[in-house]
Amino acid sequence: MALDAAPAQRRGLAFDGVAIAAAVATLICAAPALAVIGFALAPGDGGANFGGELLRDGALGTFALMLVGGGGAILFGAAAAWLVSLCGFPGRSAFEWLLVLPLAAPSYVLAYSYASFTWAGGWSPIEVRGFWGAAFVYAVGLYPYVYLAARAAFASQSACALEAARTLGVSPGKLFRRVALPMARPGIAAGGALALMEIAADYGAAQHFGLTTLSTAIFRAWYAHQSLHGALQIAAVLLLAALAFLMIERRARGRASFAGGSTRWRPLPRYQLSSLAGAAATAFCVALVTLGALLPLGWLARLALLHANLGDVVQPFVNTIMLATLGALVTLVLASAIAVAARRATGAGKASLFAAAMGYAAPGAVIAMGALALFAVAREAGWIGGLGTGLALAALFWCYAARFAAAGVGPIDAGLARLSKGLDASARMLGAGPWRRLARIDLPIAAPSIAAAALILFVEIVKELPATLILRPFDFDTLAVRAHSYASDERLLEAAAPSLLIFLAGLLPILVLTRGITRARAGLRRAEAAPAPQAGAR
């Protein structure tokens, strides 16, 4: 028996095209980040001497912001997801999608907007500035990453476990702590990891609020100290820290057992909150939506009206949609291959998840520098020419994949977590090859997650600035580029309209995304297939 199994396994490996595709995809996604680490390790101009403790202060700054801003985002996101998924209160169904709105607003836009209306002479008595200001902007701007992932997790939970707990007389708070939360932990962790890495990678908001983080330290070393090598060294620290963070997060998640339990799905039972608790829940959701989107964007709308000259935003808008659509597709294909293969693999194969995902924690400009350096190597070898339009766009899509793979890999991997190991093993025993299992088992099971990942990627690329800025072709502006041009020239009135359009461009997919999650619940799909008694329950 053992003698038979060994050759079969070898044969299986030799023909595993999915694994090979995933290996190539991982290489594509990780190459720019690995190039940055490689150049940082190479002997350089000894740029480490900045005459101060730049690296230390940057690391402390990033850590503190992740702790406070990221902690806030995780708390807000998880609580909001719990409320709209499992409780009933006034406005709940509207908040289901309203709560996602801040996802479409980049942190730098929120920071500029808050600075504009709360700083000197602004009408707000509370100034949003400094460390606490940045932490606040991250918390109210990034909680949707956690909210989305946690909601998907709550939505796919077995109703039976919750009902069993309820039958045993567990209070709503306790149910959340003891049953729902542990079961949603992988989702919350995945969303939280994205939010934390967003904070690590953010340059615009941290710089505007005058903070020293690893990201601002990178640009200080590069721009002020004129040491690109020193900047890459700081970037390498950031990337390696992200890698370690992702592995620790995965290990911690791995220890928690959250196997699906029952596979019988029914619409989730909902707690009808008392009128007082309901009002508090409504107020909480209103506050999140207002602070994360309505207030700062309303202010931008006012500025945009003051400068009632839209200028030429049509072409940038079209360019933005084009880049985001194609970029999301490219990244999605790569991310799907990586996630599926990693789920099947053991040991080293799993590492591809982290390698592909670490780019999410680095500023886009750093990833772009890694890509540019590799491009230079290829050009010197005579393989390619200058960065003409075609090559520039290709490089740009490459950078999007390298930067955002985590936003695709994470959700898809979480979606695949619902797949029991036994199912894959059974299919293998029945002689299904790797591609067939991909098409018939993995992709259908992960379909809602893949759709969600596609839309998150779309929004990410709509918001993306630095890689687009440096790698785009001539006379090719996106909305983010246009907004940046004006904002960096301190023309906030002119920057307001393109900033608002960034938000609007991201809004449509977000609405699709939320509808998708609501309907993705297996119970509902089955209920639709067979005329169901509980069709009205959502």
Add this chain to the structure above:
Amino acid sequence: MPFNLSRRAFALGASATALAACSPATESSEANFVNVYTARHYDADRALYAGFEEATGIAVRALTGSAEQLLERIRAEGDATEADLFVSADAGNLWRVKEAGLFQNVVTPSLEQNVPAHLRDADGAFWGFAKRARVIVYNKARVQPADVATYDALATARFRNALVMRSSTNMYQLSTLASRIERLGAENARAWAAGVRANFVRDPQGADTDQIKAVAAGEAQATLCNHYYFLRLSQSEDPADRAAIANVGLVFPDQAGAGTHVNISGGGVTLHAQRRDNAVRFLEYLVSDEAQTMLAPLNSEFPIRPAIAPSPELAALGTFREEDIPLDALGRHQAEAARIFEAVGWR
């Protein structure tokens, strides 16, 4: 169901893509053009491009970005670079490109005649076409103009706990200190930076405009900024901006001494320019009567040519004496300026 929806979303995106591909956007069909990598991204520049095309028939294709990153792109592209011209709003950045050996020297009679010697590179690697002054803006209710007649005054006990300043990562802060290192040495520069740092109300936050507003709101008494941010606020469409500017005044410092610090916007022809002649013509156009007259009202920068009358708004700021140091000093001393800022805790 979610798949159907997202398929519809993709179809939407795909049609937008097709639209983009059909639109006359990216690749200029005219054979006659010049490619500019520029760290300036002002609407004024687009007017200049249009003016140049009208005058010469040569289209300008622009790629905007940060100077440091555009430099890396040129470096990575090597002799295959698309860039014919590199333009920046800071002499230090232009010097960096020169140091990297990525400019070629260009000297023509019209450039020599139009650009004053202290506002261009000695070898002709880059040429200024507009200039900006680093001025002191003060709160009229709490400060007399005489109190801020010099940069040195900001480092004295008179302004204890009374200054706001922008981050020293900003190139204009760096060039201000670099010019001091050139004129008075590193020790003096360090003492000045430490003195100013000691007078901060709070750690640096925001950009130049934010500092001006803080001074106007009485949160601080004075700050350093580029002159045009002051002008822009006074012309802003936001009434709150115009109200704020009424509270502040502007001084060109060091008039009795070395003169006010100025920085240039300038450009140079790249080493591997594929359209060298067009690039030179564009440089010459930038310092021509037409472009120089156009630039000031559009962007509130001072013309590089003393003979060109500034716009009325600029003229209202008054005339001033500017410092006269070799431009490359702003680049040469920049890293040291950054180290000094770092050491005194002005980050």
